[in-house]
Amino acid sequence: MVINEQINISDDRLVDGIIPVINIMSQVNKSPDESIVMDFSQTRFISPVFALSLIVYLSCCGKRLTYQGANDYLELIGLPFGGICPDKMRKSAFLALMEGYSKKTYIPIVSFPACSENDDKEAISTVVENIIIRQQNIPQNVATGLKFMIEETLDNITEHSESDRGFIFAQAYPQKKYLDLCIADRGVTLLGSYQKLPDNEITSDLEAIKAANRGISSKNLPTAENRGFGIYTSKRMLVEGLNGQYLMISGNNFYFKRQGFDSFYGLPVGLRWNGTIVALRIPYNVSKFNYINYIE
Amino acid sequence: MKTIDITQILSSDLKSRLRAHDLELFIRNSGEDTVVLDFSHVKFATRSFIDEFYNLFLKTPSVHPFKVEITNVPEDINTMLEAVSQTKTRAKTVSSHIPEKHFQNVDELLEYLKTAPL
Numbered sequence: 001m002v003i004n005e006q007i008n009i010s011d012d013r014l015v016d017g018i019i020p021v022i023n024i025m026s027q028v029n030k031s032p033d034e035s036i037v038m039d040f041s042q043t044r045f046i047s048p049v050f051a052l053s054l055i056v057y058l059s060c061c062g063k064r065l066t067y068q069g070a071n072d073y074l075e076l077i078g079l080p081f082g083g084i085c086p087d088k089m090r091k092s093a094f095l096a097l098m099e100g101y102s103k104k105t106y107i108p109i110v111s112f113p114a115c116s117e118n119d120d121k122e123a124i125s126t127v128v129e130n131i132i133i134r135q136q137n138i139p140q141n142v143a144t145g146l147k148f149m150i151e152e153t154l155d156n157i158t159e160h161s162e163s164d165r166g167f168i169f170a171q172a173y174p175q176k177k178y179l180d181l182c183i184a185d186r187g188v189t190l191l192g193s194y195q196k197l198p199d200n201e202i203t204s205d206l207e208a209i210k211a212a213n214r215g216i217s218s219k220n221l222p223t224a225e226n227r228g229f230g231i232y233t234s235k236r237m238l239v240e241g242l243n244g245q246y247l248m249i250s251g252n253n254f255y256f257k258r259q260g261f262d263s264f265y266g267l268p269v270g271l272r273w274n275g276t277i278v279a280l281r282i283p284y285n286v287s288k289f290n291y292i293n294y295i296e
Numbered sequence: 297m298k299t300i301d302i303t304q305i306l307s308s309d310l311k312s313r314l315r316a317h318d319l320e321l322f323i324r325n326s327g328e329d330t331v332v333l334d335f336s337h338v339k340f341a342t343r344s345f346i347d348e349f350y351n352l353f354l355k356t357p358s359v360h361p362f363k364v365e366i367t368n369v370p371e372d373i374n375t376m377l378e379a380v381s382q383t384k385t386r387a388k389t390v391s392s393h394i395p396e397k398h399f400q401n402v403d404e405l406l407e408y409l410k411t412a413p414l
Binding site: 013014015016019020022023026103116117121122125126144147148151152155158159206210212229230233256258261262263264265266268269271291292295296 | 307309311312313314338342343344347371374375376379382384390394395396397398399400401402404405406409410413414
């Protein structure tokens, strides 16, 4: 089966990135073919949400995949092959490669080892954060909040996802003074991570995404870490503090929040991401923002 | 008693819960009865690290044969320590009013996504 969607995603809305992915998922689900050819020849502009939600879906769809037709931009960001792997190169080589993006408005897709025993993730995230901050000269007050949001999301992947790898991708829009950042894993989903807990009461993707986003209560763990504060705090920083937007996809549900609006969504049967995707639209020119005001 | 610059053992960016456990092992292996952790060179910490740090070193009663004190803690890190200490005894805020929408088929979902004020 050849999939050749016309893809040209504007940045008007953060969620626009998942529309072509849903089209692709629907076609793949309906096809009896064991092999899929992703033809990117009609792909012009993409967004981080599109890229990582596609990578997560295709890597878990159970089909044999090949790619063709990717333009220079797609090759440069690493979309066809799932991003660059810093743990498979020397640290200095990764640093040098990323320096090549210091004057661009995007970073390449970075695929990092998600195993908790691996030291590389922290060094990788530090390099990625520094490049993003330098690219747009993000003021220090927002930069610290950005690091907080990235690190809390990465922590969740390491601690809960059981994913072999995680992914991060960012694109800035300097005229509009915001950047879209997406972090994803192909792990057990929010539901899977809750199901590992003793005395778990959460039994569906919807309950899991609601619990993670404080839509329903979940038990505090009095003798262990308190789950969910990273997501809650990051969301408050982003939406209340920076007037940003938050999108989370896990299993067959997604959640969207911006100022004055939030909602959970259940997808039709058959549409499912085997992993978790978090996308943030981060306005970065907010002078009165102080990340510590949102810590609880 | 020994004073240790925490950034010399870990990093000026304190990330991940596992790093707090590495620090615990370091202190245990030092054989010291009391260790003072100096935070003066810390630039950044995640809530997850601070939460684990609090659990391991500051929560009472201690389960360790050693005592840990902290010094020169930056204001924002101190705020985070206070926050994590309070969440141990306080229930999480729950937003029960968030609406939900379910889609029966892909066409309905796509129509919504293309037109909704998201």
